[in-house]
């Protein structure tokens with residue numbers, strides 16, 4: 001067993017492991033590390049853990065049960081141990097493979113770097129997978145939220161989130177600007193004396209493993225398309241390269257299962273648009289996955305105006321961050337937006353809501369726990385515990401249909417019964433059948 005210095009795993013329970021076939025081996029009493037989170041984290045985690053336990057108990061009558069292992073990060077870790085991200089937390093997730101977390105605070109413009117990003121980078125959880133679907137009855141700002149059924153694959157380890165940046169006026173930034181101007185012939189830094197500089201690494205390897213995971217997901221889940229979202233017209237060698245590498249990988253590794261818009265363009269150039277349209281229609285009829293791309297700005301318009309055209313979406317870190325919150329709004333907001341950070345090679349995964357700590361509501365037992373509950377539902381499904389996951393989805397559908405909801409939905413619904421965070425958890429448990 002790994003050596004823990006600050007907090008030990010529970011006395012009973014076993015490890016989830018990754019088999020040589022790439023499949024998880026899940027014992028009946030898996031040890032699952034959890035981080036409660038900052039701000040509203042304790043409110044939503046209290047409701048979510050009760051709902052997850054109730055679903056597992058209802059589905060398996062005691063035969064299966066999660067052995068929860070509290071690990072620490074953020075404010076609670078700092079208060080208890082004087083560390084924002086104790087090594088034990090990383091060791092626990094490395095050892096037990098699958099974890100779940102609440103949101104963690106990141107100060108703006110200084111202070112500690114994001115612990116959420118640090119966890120993803122330290123454990124190389126290169127895919128942030130965020131499904132966006134609508135539950136009947138959830139209030140939405142769009143006319144047809146039922147047409148929104150997308151799965152965002154946000155690259156999690158590269159891009160400007162790598163944290164390579166220097167503040168304006170620092171010795172470091174002066175060196176970087178000097179280097180750019182004197183050695184690289186850069187003339188276009190508009191205000192060199194007062195600029196901060198950030199660097200955006202996007203690699204071929206990072207792009208390929210990410211896009212590969214998105215296409216494999218699309219194939220395994222009978223999805224119709226994968227859209228590569230980028231701003232490659234402006235950032236040619238980072239976002240533009242992401243698009244090109246994505247298309248190349250799709251054709252090289254999934255040739256018989258996909259049809260790409262790069263292929264479409266080549267056919268159109270050689271034989272005309274009609275031939276290209278025919279080739280795409282044939283590929284669609286054969287059930288091939290269409291690999292296409294969209295520039296990020298128009299993509300954000302088109303997901304609103306014609307959401308049915310988008311399915312799996314693969315993009316880089318910053319685009320994925322913006323897109324996750326924007327799309328969540330279409331299906332009821334950030335209160336019902338789950339996610340998972342996954343390394344498909346090692347099997348490590350941390351499930352977490354898309355939203356943050358919502359500090360103004362901390363401790364009020366008010367916010368919607370659905371995002372973290374549905375992240376838990378994703379985790380149960382990932383473990384192969386589909387019966388328990390199904391119970392959560394059914395309970396969610398029934399509870400929302402009965403208009404028993406937290407404040408975020410209640411303020412947009414007629415005749416809703418507004419309940420607290422914990423009461424929404426109670427209603428879900430009652431509605432499991």
Ligand SMILES: NC(=O)C1=CN([C@@H]2O[C@H](COP(=O)(O)OP(=O)(O)OC[C@H]3O[C@@H](n4cnc5c(N)ncnc54)[C@H](OP(=O)(O)O)[C@@H]3O)[C@@H](O)[C@H]2O)C=CC1
Pocket residue numbers: 044102103104105106107116334335352353354355356357358359367368369370371408
């Ligand atoms: N993965 C993570 O841990 C993440 C952490 N963060 C961090 O969280 C902190 C706060 O970030 P902020 O930008 O305010 O974004 P938040 O997502 O924390 O909150 C913004 C708004 O979203 C709504 N909201 C958030 N969570 C819920 C919920 N569970 N139920 C209902 N509504 C909800 C609230 O809207 P309203 O006011 O309309 O009621 C809230 O004021 C920052 O430090 C940020 O870095 C941010 C994102 C992800």
Ligand SMILES: O=C(O)CCC(=O)C(=O)O
Pocket residue numbers: 104105106114115116117321324354356
């Ligand atoms: O790390 C943070 O504070 C923000 C992270 C975030 O916005 C996200 O994970 O979507």
Ligand SMILES: [Mg+2]
Pocket residue numbers: 321322324325354
């Ligand atoms: Mg975000």
